[in-house]
Amino acid sequence: MSVNYDLYETPDLAKSGEEQPLHARVVLKGSYTAEEFVEQVTAFQHMPHAQVVGIIEAISKELRHLLLKGFSVELGDIGYFTLSLSVDKKVMESKELRSPSVSLKDVNFRVNRQFKKDIESELKLQLYHSPFRVKNPLSEKKCLQRLTKFLEEHPCINRRDYAQLVGKTKTQALQDINSFIEQGDIEKVWIRTFGSIYKRGVNLHNPGESKLSNYELSYYTSTCWMGYHIDRLPLFPVFSFEKGYADGKCFCR
Secondary structure, eight states: OOOOEEEEHHHHOTOOOOOOOOOOOOOOOOOOOOOHHHHHHHHHOOOOOHHHHHHHHHHHHHHHHHTTTTTEEEETTTTTEEEEEESSSSOOSSGGGOHHHHEEEEEEEEEEEEHHHHHHHHHOOEEEOTTOOOOOOOHHHHHHHHHHHHHOOEEEEEHHHHHHHHHHHHHHHHHHHHHHHTTTTTTEETTTTTEEEEOOOTTTTTTTSSOHHHHHHHHHHHHHTTTTTOOTTTOOOOOOOOOSHHHHHHOOO
16 A cells, blocks of 8 residues: 655745745545544454553553653654753843743654654655646636635635635645735635634625625634534535634635
8 A cells, every 4th residue: 555645836935936846745545533543453453442542541641751750751663752842031041041931842752763764664655646736727817717706606615625626736825815815805804713714805795795794704604613504694614624723714705
């Protein structure tokens, strides 16, 4: 079994205007939850389910205990766990530093060299052409035409679905969106919990139709995220929010 990858554009963070080289990223086939991982180990390593759960819980507990005592912990041949710290304010001399100003930054993991070599020796890569990356993307004008038509039939579209709609990368889609905001084609609205969403701007608004209020947008957005259908709103939601964070930059009429 191979690992799929695709090539993506590298953002021009320095804004030099120069063409950036492509970079490779793994195209995930899915993910395993903690419970699914336990089932996998139970089935293929021929170990009792309760024993696997107990071992994982014991390792997690002792790992946390040793890190809190200030140790670096090596976990089998997988890698090493350590803590990293951050200072909450700028400190030029050590005498200025007080304990309350220092806090946990992260729990770091460094993979074991042998574990990495073992993965590398068995790794089989296969290029997978993602539909979200194209060599000759649509012009901004044609993208706006597609977006306009879409918003005439649907209340909202998120960044991911917009990229799929016009066949562009995430970076290209964001560039279009920022341009549409500047032109007044879509408007930015702050919705509590979900952050920024966008509704159709003055350029795309038909004076003869009623616009959704910010309250309705908020109610619609939160309800759609929970998976409910609102009969009083135009159409069933076509966008999705992933629980835990809002890829919820949503463009609405």
